[in-house]
Amino acid sequence: MKKKIWLGCLILFLLMLATGSAAYALYQPGFVYRVYIDGKDVGTVANLSEYTNILEEMLRKEEAQVGLSLKFSQDISAKRELHLKPETDQSQVRAALAARASYSTLGWAIVVDQEPLLCIATEGQAQEVLEQVSNCFVHDASNYTLVSTEIADPVEIYPEEVLPEEIWEVEAAVDYILQGREKTETYVVAKGDSLWSISRSANISQTELKKANPSLSSNVLKTGQVLNLVVAEPKVNVQTVEQVKAYESIGYSTSTRYTAKRWYYQSTVVTKGIPGKKAVTYEVEYLNGIETGRKALHTKVESNPVTKVIERGTSKWPSAASGRFRWPLNTGRITDRFGSYRGRGHTHGGVDIGAGGGTPIYAAASGTVVISQYGPSYGNYVKIDHGNGYATLYAHASSRLVNVGQWVSKGQIIARVGTTGNSTGNHLHFEVQRNGTRINPLQFFKP
């Protein structure tokens, strides 16, 4: 009985051995790695290096395309499993991962006043963007010296995981921050363009156009110049302080001096006024390129102004005769000059000399009396012909003392001062005529 049991056991053992070796021949148990993306099974690979190679390859390929260092947005993992008959398919895993994977990168967010504006690839580039923005309004001219420029708002840079397409190029980021929009409408000045024509064709007022282009210094445009057609609304406030050296003119004053050597209505510039020149250094503050204040730091006078000197005459009585005539009165003074405007297109044809009624009037030169009569304007008047085309006339007399055709000699009393005819007071209206034309009697006298 014991023998039978032992035999049974032996047979069973042999049987098991046989089936076991058969199983061993069919199946070779081993480890595989099951790959998961965000918990989803995407197949198995043979070993860890296959797994890491696939991931590495995917990353490198994508990185080469976008030019950024990337990581997978999903959670990807591999788990070791024991299989009796391990079967793996890395191309299937690769395809399944490629179909599901997406990528992110570590960007640097520029945050202004707690508002994230955009992301830059590196911290250094983000700093460069801010640097360029704060230097944007600095004048590049020899008379400007930068004192300081800074972004007045609180600005932070911090790393943030973002999609690669969210990363901005430095130049585009600077434009965006300064313009306040992604695309700027610009206009390239063509030959013959003016602010007027551009304003009309782009339907933007000249005021807006100037506001959109603060650097425009004059209305004259240069061909090829690029104008903004939209007023910028910068995302930051850039405060710039500069010292500006400007040359300014100093106005001259005018002084008048008086001389008896000219007739009272004559004046002449004896010294031309010349403006002075000063160099003024201003400290100017700008907000986004627009001046918000200035103060003069120091002034250096480069040249003083030259005072303009006017010499004005005072003479109302001749000092001497300089020609063929004597002065027709021995007393009085000039009350109105030859040529003064008398209204209705008329100018004064002689010289008025104020003197008391009855004052003797002398013939200015010898000659023949050609008129001695009363007229509605002249009142009592006498005209003497001196020959050579010259004649003299004496008007408003109270009495006439000569007759037509009478020869009178120079200095002879011919009439007396009065206020007859169109006159408002005692005076002599004295005319000199040359070939029938009234000329200025004072040209024959020195003031």
Ligand SMILES: [Zn+2]
């Ligand atoms: Zn007169």
